[in-house]
Amino acid sequence: MKKTNYLKGLGAKLALAVVAFGAAFTSCTEEDFNINVQPNNAKVIFNPTAIDPVSVATVNATFTGAEAIEGNPSIAAGSRTITATANGGATGSATVNYEAVQAGSTVTYSPVIILSDGLFTFTETASKIVSSVTKNGNVDNGHSHNGSSWFLNASDYSGKFTAEWNESAKTSVKNVVINNAKAESYIDALIQTVNAKGSETYEVAAWEMISTIFTISTSETTYNIVSTVDGTVVGQVTVVNPLAKVEIKEVRSAIPGHESHYHYGHSHGAGDNAGGGMGWAE
Numbered sequence: 298m299k300k301t302n303y304l305k306g307l308g309a310k311l312a313l314a315v316v317a318f319g320a321a322f323t324s325c326t327e328e329d330f331n332i333n334v335q336p337n338n339a340k341v342i343f344n345p346t347a348i349d350p351v352s353v354a355t356v357n358a359t360f361t362g363a364e365a366i367e368g369n370p371s372i373a374a375g376s377r378t379i380t381a382t383a384n385g386g387a388t389g390s391a392t393v394n395y396e397a398v399q400a401g402s403t404v405t406y407s408p409v410i411i412l413s414d415g416l417f418t419f420t421e422t423a424s425k426i427v428s429s430v431t432k433n434g435n436v437d438n439g440h441s442h443n444g445s446s447w448f449l450n451a452s453d454y455s456g457k458f459t460a461e462w463n464e465s466a467k468t469s470v471k472n473v474v475i476n477n478a479k480a481e482s483y484i485d486a487l488i489q490t491v492n493a494k495g496s497e498t499y500e501v502a503a504w505e506m507i508s509t510i511f512t513i514s515t516s517e518t519t520y521n522i523v524s525t526v527d528g529t530v531v532g533q534v535t536v537v538n539p540l541a542k543v544e545i546k547e548v549r550s551a552i553p554g555h556e557s558h559y560h561y562g563h564s565h566g567a568g569d570n571a572g573g574g575m576g577w578a579e
Contacts, residue, residue, distance in 0.1 A: 334455055334502040336401035336547065339368035343393065344407045346491045347381040350483035351414045355490065358383045358412075370400035379408060387412040391421070398544075405543045407493045409468060409518070409536055417480055417522050417531070424518040426542065434460060434509030434545075447506040449552055456501040460509045460547075463494040466539040472519070475532035480522050484534060493540040499547055504555045508548045516541030 342365045347358035358381040366372055374397045380390040391408040398404050411419040434446070450456035467490050475481040493513075501507050515537065522532040 334500045334505075336370065337403070337497065337499055338370045339372045339398035339400050340403040340497070341366040341372055341377075341395050341398060342403065342405045342495050343377065343379060344405055344493060344495070345379050345381060345391065345410050346407065346489065347383060347389065347410045347412060348486055348489050349383060349387060349412050349414070350417075350486040351387075353483075353486040356383050356412070358410075366395075368398060368400065372398040379410065381410040381412065383412055387414060389413055389419070394424075401547045403495065403497050403545045405462075405493050405495050405545075407491050407538065407540045407543075409487075409489075409491065409538055411487065411520070413525070414483075416525060417483070418525060419520040419534075420523050422519050422521055422533075424516060426514045427517050427537075429512055429514040432511045432513065434511060447508045447550075448501065449506045450501040451504065451552060451555070453503045455503065457498055458501050458507050459496055459498045460545060461494075461496040462511065462543065462545065463492070464513070464540060464543070465490055465492050467491070468539070469537045470534055471517075471537060472533065472535040474534075475522070477522075477524070477531035480531045483522075487534065487536050491538060491540050493543040495545075497545060502549075504552050506550055506552050510546045510548055512542075512544045512546075513540065514542040514544075515539045 343360075343363040345360055345363055347356050347360075348354075349356045360379055360381050362377055362379040366377075372395075374395065376392055376394045378390055378392045380388060382388050389410045389412040391410045393406045393408050395404065395406060413419075448456075448458040450458075468488055470484060470487050473484055475484065499507055517535050517537050519533065519535045521530045522534065523529070524531050
């Protein structure tokens with residue numbers, strides 16, 4: 298009798314142990330996670346280029362008004378005037394009208410600022426976005442899914458993914474009308490290399506994959522070329538900027554086959570499975 302009771306007691310303990318062991322391998326419920334991964338705050342980054350028409354080159358300059366803007370979590374539409382001052386004292390400015398940015402997106406504006414040389418000023422009369430193209434972000438050593446590469450965080454802990462972008466392109470000019478020989482010599486100076494670059498680090502939830510989508514927009518800005526001697530308009534030119542605006546959006550999803558483990562935005566806490574890759578670089 299005592300032996301039977303002992304075996305029954307041992308069997309009950311073994312059964313409980315098996316249940317506990319099995320529970321350790323089941324997916325976590327949403328309540329099990331102790332942190333909540335949120336989309337990044339929206340950001341607006343300014344990356345201006347100063348052009349000196351006298352030296353026919355881009356020049357180093359001190360920029361005011363070019364500080365980045367970070368939302369909490371989003372950013373309302375607004376405008377920012379950026380002023381460039383070269384070492385020799387020449388100045389110029391450009392006004393960037395930025396659109397509203399939602400959390401999870403970063404927008405880089407790369408305005409062209411034409412410095413005054415004392416003889417002429419370039420006065421902006423109109424500016425607009427004329428075209429946009431979209432690129433899928435790529436991830437070094439990432440996982441290919443639906444035509445894109447993704448960073449995978451196959452863990453119950455949060456991870457890190459860093460997207461980077463670094464693009465260069467040349468401006469061009471169109472609709473040139475000049476009736477002053479000296480002003481005409483400055484047109485070639487407006488064809489210069491501009492850059493759009495930056496990086497953004499994202500926190501990635503448990504069993505989540507992340508990628509990025511880039512939208513690159515071209516602008517056309519028209520200027521009156523004005524004589525500083527008598528204030529007359531001596532010409533007009535339109536500058537085409539192929540990197541006027543670059544928007545980076547994060548895209549998140551459950552890792553295929555692990556949907557049962559995935560609860561949007563949840564993780565056990567920071568892990569050491571930090572990852573990174575090129576969001577887009579050429």
